[in-house]
Amino acid sequence: LLDTVSIFTFTSLKACQRMLELARAVRVCPSAAPAVAPLIVSLGAQYVWFVATHVAASAVTVPLYDDANVKEAVRDSARFVEASAFALGCPDGFPAYPNAPCHAWKGSAGEPAALYAARERSTALGSLEAVVQTQHLCQKSISLLLDADALDRTTTDMQHVSTVASFCTQYGFRRLSLNLCSPEVMAAAIDKGKWDEKQAVGGDGSALSRYAKDTFFALHDKLKRLGSEHGSSRPIQRILQWVVYNLCYGIVDGATRVRRWSDSGRHAFHRAG
Structure with missing residues (x-):
């Protein structure tokens, strides 16, 4: 899981190391357990909140716990995680984590900067x-x-920490994949081509099939190359899973638009009604 960008790998490893050191100390001095348990919670909360504010936040001005698009249970957990993250105070010279999501990954899938940014954020997630x-x-x-x-x-x-982490992971990977390969782009391209039913369904040689495969394989190869530069690439595999979902969704949506507005599609819809 911690396999690519050094800053996130270093930070997460340090957080894990500190938690393990505290747990080991408790085994030596059992009476310290009640005091150490909140420290372990706070260390995990700090890292989760950092990723939540810099990678998974939906807007600069709206904290996760005030985001109306987020479930109430997640918002409640986010309030706790923020409070727990700052329970020990901030290190000297290190600012409190603002709600400052990085949107640098936005761009076309062919841009190297967008792909590298996606790799960085997938590692954090x-x-x-x-x-x-x-x-x-x-x-x-x-x-x-x-x-x-x-x-x-x-x-x-x-459990609060886990809730926020799970939300950040799912939401973050979804955002990354949407910025690299949006279903809407695929659907609009299919609709613009105005392929009829014979072209839109079946056959590896159809324009729709070729377009979908070319789009996916081009993005797949670029992401895999980025992952192979640093060994294991499990986070990138997570992005690819979402990319496949986006492609499938876009193909279904695009084919539906074509059938709806083409002559044969209108007749088919009329007969179905």
């Missing part, structure tokens, strides 16, 4: 899973040293 998993492992290792109230509180707090 992918690393969320490792941080959350490490946090849960640390909690399990000290759970027997916590009383019932402290354990319930820690479990609830970590």
